[in-house]
Amino acid sequence: MKKRVAIICGGRSSEHQISCISARGVLTAIDRDSFDPILIGITQSGKWVALNSADDFSKDKDGLPVVPELGIEISWSELKVDLAFPLLHGPYGEDGTIQGLFEMMNLPYVGSGVLASAVAMDKTFAKPIYADFGLKVADGITVHKSDWAQNQALEIAKISALGFPLFVKPARSGSSRGTSKVKSEGDIPAAIEAAHEHDPKALVEVAIKGREVECAVLEIDGKATASIIGEIRVHEPHEFYDFEAKYFDGSTSFDVPANIPEKISNQIRQAAVTAFEALGCEGLARVDFFLTDENELLINELNTMPGFTNSSVFPMLWQASGMSYGALITQLIMSALQRDRGVVR
Ligand SMILES: Nc1ncnc2c1ncn2[C@@H]1O[C@H](COP(=O)(O)OP(=O)(O)O)[C@@H](O)[C@H]1O
Numbered sequence: 028m029k030k031r032v033a034i035i036c037g038g039r040s041s042e043h044q045i046s047c048i049s050a051r052g053v054l055t056a057i058d059r060d061s062f063d064p065i066l067i068g069i070t071q072s073g074k075w076v077a078l079n080s081a082d083d084f085s086k087d088k089d090g091l092p093v094v095p096e097l098g099i100e101i102s103w104s105e106l107k108v109d110l111a112f113p114l115l116h117g118p119y120g121e122d123g124t125i126q127g128l129f130e131m132m133n134l135p136y137v138g139s140g141v142l143a144s145a146v147a148m149d150k151t152f153a154k155p156i157y158a159d160f161g162l163k164v165a166d167g168i169t170v171h172k173s174d175w176a177q178n179q180a181l182e183i184a185k186i187s188a189l190g191f192p193l194f195v196k197p198a199r200s201g202s203s204r205g206t207s208k209v210k211s212e213g214d215i216p217a218a219i220e221a222a223h224e225h226d227p228k229a230l231v232e233v234a235i236k237g238r239e240v241e242c243a244v245l246e247i248d249g250k251a252t253a254s255i256i257g258e259i260r261v262h263e264p265h266e267f268y269d270f271e272a273k274y275f276d277g278s279t280s281f282d283v284p285a286n287i288p289e290k291i292s293n294q295i296r297q298a299a300v301t302a303f304e305a306l307g308c309e310g311l312a313r314v315d316f317f318l319t320d321e322n323e324l325l326i327n328e329l330n331t332m333p334g335f336t337n338s339s340v341f342p343m344l345w346q347a348s349g350m351s352y353g354a355l356i357t358q359l360i361m362s363a364l365q366r367d368r369g370v371v372r
């Protein structure tokens with residue numbers, strides 16, 4: 028019997044469109060001899076609708092796919108799904124919320140559980156855990172919207188004490204939305220307010236001068252397995268890996284494998300597995316690091332549902348490690364079906 032796999036995409040986060048593109052990729056590559064994919068879209072207003080195929084997506088002002096608000100709402104009992112593949116990025120999807128729903132429904136699902144998803148999503152909670160497991164992180168502080176409203180001068184003084192340049196970003200977001208590089212005190216208010224547009228909790232960090240290297244961790248037979256390492260190189264005029272650099276104008280290069288000595292690559296792969304295990308991840312995670320000129324390695328973040336189009340970093344790293352996009356999808360589904368279920372496991 029073919030397994031009925033619910034491919035869930037869209038959602039309420041600012042990464043709605045990227046999620047739809049990931050779903051389109053998975054629908055193209057999923058092994059239809061073994062699985063029956065059922066496409067479910069979550070609209071930007073939070074409605075769950077049935078879609079026949081990726082052709083049912085409508086387009087936003089930039090021509091990117093979105094889940095149409097006018098679709099027919101789904102009924103889980105009629106769909107008779109065996110497994111869920113939540114291809115959702117950011118809050119309300121990558122953060123433990125939908126994982127909690129699946130646990131309540133007793134439905135197996137691809138990827139990390141409730142706790143790992145939630146902790147990885149919130150950089151202010153994840154960082155001290157990484158540090159506790161011996162991974163270096165950038166120094167930083169959290170700026171809550173309420174404190175900012177109450178005493179801006181005090182917050183600015185605390186932020187400035189970190190030294191410049193700085194990065195200001197939402198604690199729980201993705202795709203670099205609401206993230207800015209801050210070079211002087213005068214730029215702090217606009218940066219904090221931009222971050223607070225996405226999250227009442229902003230994270231301020233010292234800017235790390237280093238290369239951005241990424242590792243894709245995949246659970247194979249219950250074991251966290253690291254891919255080869257890739258490097259993102261961002262070209263001028265982008266000062267960092269911002270939203271446009273990520274998705275639009277070809278202003279980044281992706282080196283696979285990264286041009287780094289084997290000894291360092293192996294250290295990065297080991298660190299990626301450590302981060303995966305530190306948070307108790309399952310299924311998959313992309314772990315992003317900074318590598319300084321002195322070969323100091325700092326973890327930036329871990330994404331429990333990284334971009335998953337056929338040209339996204341995670342599938343590309345596995346492709347280069349010998350596993351095709353289609354085989355990767357099968358691997359994720361199989362490990363989700365094999366895993367013991369339940370919130371205490
Ligand atoms: N502390 C930092 N030092 C240097 N660059 C940073 C720092 N924090 C973020 N960046 C830059 O901003 C990008 C987005 O930040 P990140 O924390 O990865 O957020 P997101 O979850 O939106 O991807 C990074 O890929 C990097 O280019």
Ligand SMILES: [Mg+2]
Nearest residue numbers: 202203315328
């Ligand atoms: Mg990132």
